[in-house]
Structures are given as C-alpha cells and as structure tokens.
Amino acid sequence: MxxxxxxxxxxxxxxxxxxxxxxxxxxxxxxxxxxxxxxxxxxxxxxxxxxxxxxxxxxxxxxxxxxxxxxxxxxxxxxxxxxxxxxxxxxxxxxxxxxxxxxxxxxxxxxxxxxxxxxxxxxxxxxxxxxxxxxxxxxxxxxxxxxxxxxxxxxxxxxxxxxxxxxxxxxxxxxxxxxxxxxxxxxxxxxxxxxxxxxxxxxxxxxxxxxxxxxxxxxxxxxxxxxxxxxxxxxxxxxxxxxxxxxxxxxxGGNSALIVLPDADISAAARAGAWASFRHAGQICMAAGRHLVHESVYDDYVSALAEEAAALRVGDPVRTDAEIGPIIDERQRDHIHGLVTASVDAGAELLSGGTYEGLFYRPTVLGRPPLDAPAYAGEVFGPVASVVPFATLEEAADLAADSEYGLALSIFTRDVLAGLDLAERIPAGLVHINDQTINDEPVAPFGGVGDSGNGARHGGHQSNLEAFTEVQWVTMRQAPPAYSW
CATH class of the missing domain: 3.40.605.10 (Aldehyde Dehydrogenase; Chain A, domain 1)
Structure with a gap:
C-alpha cells in the first residue's frame, strides 16, 4: 500500500x-x-x-x-x-x-x-x-x-x-x-x-x-x-x-528586481538571473521579473541571459530531465503570452523564447522594454525576464523602487557594502547581495511590503509567535487588595 x-x-x-x-x-x-x-x-x-x-x-x-x-x-x-x-x-x-x-x-x-x-x-x-x-x-x-x-x-x-x-x-x-x-x-x-x-x-x-x-x-x-x-x-x-x-x-505577489552593477561577475550574475526568472517556469512569487543592468555591461549580460534561457530544456518534469515544466493551466499560459506579446508590440526586443507548445512556455528574455510594458511593469508569474539598462546608481534605485510590489531584491556587485547601501533605498522584505531572489529558510523571517504583503509573517520563532498566538497579560496576588474610594 x-x-x-x-x-x-x-x-x-x-x-x-x-x-x-x-x-x-x-x-x-x-x-x-x-x-x-x-x-x-x-x-x-x-x-x-x-x-x-x-x-x-x-x-x-x-x-x-x-x-x-x-x-x-x-x-x-x-x-x-x-x-x-x-x-x-x-x-x-x-x-x-x-x-x-x-x-x-x-x-x-x-x-x-x-x-x-x-x-x-x-x-x-x-x-x-x-x-x-x-x-x-x-x-x-x-x-x-x-x-x-x-x-x-x-x-x-x-x-x-x-x-x-x-x-x-x-x-x-x-x-x-x-x-x-x-x-x-x-x-x-x-x-x-x-x-x-x-x-x-x-x-x-x-x-x-x-x-x-x-x-x-x-x-x-x-x-x-x-x-x-x-x-x-x-x-x-x-x-x-x-x-x-x-x-x-x-x-x-511580486515583481522582484535583480540589479547588476558594473563590477559584477557577469557570467555568474546571468546564471543566477536565469534561476531567479525561470525556476519552476517562473511560477514563484520571488521570481525576478525585472533585471536592471548597468549600461556598460548590459550587452554582455543580456546576451549571457538569453543563452542561459535558450539552453534550458522544457518538457515533462516527471518522465524527462527537463529543467522547466509546464505552466499550471491554459488560462495562466495565455495570460503570460498576452503580456509577452503586448510588450513586444510596445517595443521590447524578443531575445529568446516567446513561444509555447501546449502548456510548455519557453524561457523568455525581453530586452529594453518600455517601462510601461506589461511584462516589465507587472507580475508575470511565468518564465519571463525583462532587462533594462541604467546609467547611475540613483537611476537603478529609482527603477527598482518604482513598483507597487516589494518582495525580494537582488544586487550583484564585488563591493558588498555598496550593494547594501543601494538596498537601503529600495523597499523590499528580502534582500540578497550576490545571490538571486528565490531564497527561503525556516529560520528566517519571510514577507514583503506594498502589494507583496503585510510584512514578515512566516519564518523565525519571533514571526511565528506573533503570527499564531495572542499576547495575554496576567497578574497574580496572594490576596485581594483593600480598595477604598
């Protein structure tokens, strides 16, 4: 049995x-x-x-x-x-x-x-x-x-x-x-x-x-x-x-930003970026929907990310070694494809993917989408990465913060203190420097801000105590006091 x-x-x-x-x-x-x-x-x-x-x-x-x-x-x-x-x-x-x-x-x-x-x-x-x-x-x-x-x-x-x-x-x-x-x-x-x-x-x-x-x-x-x-x-x-x-x-939900600074290891960042956008066919709230890349390394990064996307195998997740399985149902697949198509029509460059067979959607990379393109501006919940260049740290911070969501944030740089300083300017419940956005541990508080949720409500003993108990005040005396008016 x-x-x-x-x-x-x-x-x-x-x-x-x-x-x-x-x-x-x-x-x-x-x-x-x-x-x-x-x-x-x-x-x-x-x-x-x-x-x-x-x-x-x-x-x-x-x-x-x-x-x-x-x-x-x-x-x-x-x-x-x-x-x-x-x-x-x-x-x-x-x-x-x-x-x-x-x-x-x-x-x-x-x-x-x-x-x-x-x-x-x-x-x-x-x-x-x-x-x-x-x-x-x-x-x-x-x-x-x-x-x-x-x-x-x-x-x-x-x-x-x-x-x-x-x-x-x-x-x-x-x-x-x-x-x-x-x-x-x-x-x-x-x-x-x-x-x-x-x-x-x-x-x-x-x-x-x-x-x-x-x-x-x-x-x-x-x-x-x-x-x-x-x-x-x-x-x-x-x-x-x-x-x-x-x-x-x-x-x-989320539309997490992954920021690549000019001193980052581009190959490592692109591989991590592919994981962040395409794991479980992008059907993860922490998935990186927005890749913000310094203009000096933009071409190298977007090329490497597109190569990673093209190399991923899509197929039956149980009976094959495919890294990417199907979208959960036709409604979600059509939603994803509609966002991709509308974004390309708006001016985004289709660098990889953008096609499907049945419920299997190819990992997709969109280059330089307009900031109001739907696959960039909102949550896709599918294997789609939109990549936008920036010129200064101030612009990167503004782009990353310009979202209703605030779940996860990743920053790739060899100067980790500069990365932490940049993170201070971007609302997010989770921050990962030199790592991708999909991270979770039972000992760590988990939650987002803005449209991503009402803060850390899971993970870590303190979060769980606050989540699933009431705090009660109790007093005990040996005998009742003598009250007088």
Whole structure:
C-alpha cells in the first residue's frame, strides 16, 4: 500500500479521518493531461462543520505539555523524509514541477516541522515589573483555529510554514488547498500528520474554490488567516477580515528586481538571473521579473541571459530531465503570452523564447522594454525576464523602487557594502547581495511590503509567535487588595 493510497483520499475530505465528500473533481497532470485521481471538493457548509469540530480537541491540545506537541512535529518531519520520493512524484505530476524543484519539497517541509518542534519549547512569555505587590507576566496563548489558504505553485512549503508552527503553538488548523493541487497540497498533509499521531480533529483539509476560502475567512471562530496567493486575492481577504477585526498574514505577489552593477561577475550574475526568472517556469512569487543592468555591461549580460534561457530544456518534469515544466493551466499560459506579446508590440526586443507548445512556455528574455510594458511593469508569474539598462546608481534605485510590489531584491556587485547601501533605498522584505531572489529558510523571517504583503509573517520563532498566538497579560496576588474610594 502506498503512502498516498487513492483508496483513502479519493472523493473524500479530511477531518481527522477521511470522510466522503458531497462532490468531487479530477486532478490531472498539466504536462500530459493524465488523470491523477478524483479529490473531494468542500463546500462552505463543510467549512462551518470543520471549524466547530476543530474547536473541541484544540482546547486539550493547547493544554498539552510542549513536549507532546513537539513530538508530533518531529514525527511529522520523519514522515515527510520517509515518503520524500512519493511526495516528490505527486508534486511533480500535479504541480508540473521539474525534479530539481520537486525533490527537495519533503525535506524542506521536514525542516519546517523540526523548527516548529523547537518553537513549542520556546519561553511562553515575559516576566514583567509592576508597581503593585503582585506577579505580573505576559504570555503567548494559542488563537484557537487557524485558517490556511495555500496556492498551487508550491503548495507544500507555502502551507507547512503556517501549519507546523500553528500546531506547535497549540492551535487547530483548517487548510484550503488550491483545487489544482489538492493531492500534493492537501492529501499529503493529512497522511503525514495522521502517521505522526496528531490527535484527531486538529487538522482539516478542505479543497475548494473561492467560496470555500471566503467561508473560512468569514467564520467567527477563525481569528487568524494565513494566505499565500495573488495580490488581488489577498486584498479581498484583507477587506473581508477587516469587517471582523480578524488578523491576516498575507504573502502575495511580486515583481522582484535583480540589479547588476558594473563590477559584477557577469557570467555568474546571468546564471543566477536565469534561476531567479525561470525556476519552476517562473511560477514563484520571488521570481525576478525585472533585471536592471548597468549600461556598460548590459550587452554582455543580456546576451549571457538569453543563452542561459535558450539552453534550458522544457518538457515533462516527471518522465524527462527537463529543467522547466509546464505552466499550471491554459488560462495562466495565455495570460503570460498576452503580456509577452503586448510588450513586444510596445517595443521590447524578443531575445529568446516567446513561444509555447501546449502548456510548455519557453524561457523568455525581453530586452529594453518600455517601462510601461506589461511584462516589465507587472507580475508575470511565468518564465519571463525583462532587462533594462541604467546609467547611475540613483537611476537603478529609482527603477527598482518604482513598483507597487516589494518582495525580494537582488544586487550583484564585488563591493558588498555598496550593494547594501543601494538596498537601503529600495523597499523590499528580502534582500540578497550576490545571490538571486528565490531564497527561503525556516529560520528566517519571510514577507514583503506594498502589494507583496503585510510584512514578515512566516519564518523565525519571533514571526511565528506573533503570527499564531495572542499576547495575554496576567497578574497574580496572594490576596485581594483593600480598595477604598
């Protein structure tokens, strides 16, 4: 019997155990159209019942000692590692991820679980000074039920970084995976935590459409929503949550800048730039959409980047050694191609790519696009790099800062202090000097500014404590004081 036995999850929802769903849909490989299985589709009514069901075991889970919660997270990490090969295969098939992207997913998830296990043992709060004769302290307490809404592009990492710390800190979790990745982004978590011995009812997996997500946001007993997805979706969630004074952790879109200064190693920068723009077919929020290159090295850089793009193999990510897999669906492919075509029509030079077969889009390099060209000015979420020259550091800073987004920033230079000085002038949640934009570690705070989100909400113990607990002030006296008017 396989770890992800379809007999368990097909046409079912996970509420601590698999239960029949009222409806189902087909999961297919974007690379081949081959059927993966029939996953259960949730409804808003399922959200309501899951949230209420999760509240009961959550109280006992919050009262459990930290070592009990930590042990479950460590066992979950072990389960991810033990089933890494099967998880990578289903991730590659369902998300269209090449082997280099799919293979590390389970191990990255295991790291997140190990960090969460350590988080469970962190100090619970602070001892406070008080003018009165009393013990005064602030402590972190679980929020209750956390709602997690995850996207299709990296459904394991982008969900586990909320699921693991939320559980470690004593909460229950209801996750709504993107229906396009309902198996690798849903059934995987159900089976991992079932194998880890998580008490029943603390994790619910409810694949569904926007109505299911809206029901999760609207539920009065879900005080925290962790959402990773589009900026438009995040803004809609923020508006709905504001009506209920609900906390949101929003990790949204990006159009990250990668700056190449005149003293940079051009070959190394171009290779890193290709990784930043084309990895996972560009379907990563941190992807570098804008390459800003000093005019003295522009020709060398853009030529090297175009060569890198042309050399990448595009194809079935599971059955071949292709570095670039398919776009997730036709709608996204057509969106990408529309942006490329409009940008070329506006004056951008098509230096590589710009074509597709089926859902396979060739890595594309656009030279000298107008600054209002859509593939330069907005998020593409596809394998497209727009390259623009600049003359001065001031111009580079202005170009990089001229975006509604503020997620990742890369600067390539041999003078790292000059690079850091330049970064000071550019709003970004993540800055990498002499490295590309796609970077993430469970011990580091992660988040963007502007239209990229509401700051660091994931990664690092402090971010996770703030994200998934409430701070409560407690005082204790030996006896009540004698109050007089």
């Amino acid at each position: 396989s770890f992800l036995d379809p007999a368990d999850w097909e046409r079912s929802l996970f509420t601590g155990h698999w239960v029949p769903a009222s409806s189902s849909a087909t999961s297919r490989e974007p690379a081949t159209g081959e059927k993966i299985g029939e996953y259960g589709v949730a409804s808003p009514a399922d959200v309501a019942s899951s949230v209420e069901a999760a509240r009961v075991p959550q109280r006992a889970w919050a009262a459990a000692t930290y070592d009990v919660r930590a042990a479950v997270l460590r066992r979950a990490a072990a389960a991810f590692v033990a089933h890494a090969e099967e998880i990578a295969e289903v991730f590659g098939r369902e998300a269209g991820a090449a082997r280099g992207v799919a293979a590390p997913q389970a191990h990255i998830a295991a790291e997140e679980c190990f960090e969460a296990a350590a988080l469970a043992a962190m100090p619970a709060g602070d001892l406070l000074r008080s003018r009165a004769q009393r013990l005064s302290f602030a402590r972190h307490v679980p929020v209750g039920v956390v709602g997690v809404i995850a996207p299709f592009n990296s459904p394991i990492l982008l969900a586990i970084r909320a699921i693991a710390p939320a559980l470690a800190l004593g909460n229950a979790v209801v996750i709504k995976p993107d229906p396009r990745t309902a198996v690798c982004g849903g059934a995987v978590f159900a089976e991992v935590f079932r194998e880890a011995g998580l008490p029943e009812g603390l994790l619910h997996v409810l694949p569904g459409d926007a109505e299911v997500g809206a029901a999760l946001v609207a539920h009065p007993h879900v005080p925290v929503i962790a959402f990773t997805g589009s900026t438009g979706g995040g803004k809609a969630i923020a508006r709905a949550a504001a009506e209920r004074l609900k906390r949101t952790h929003l990790e949204l």
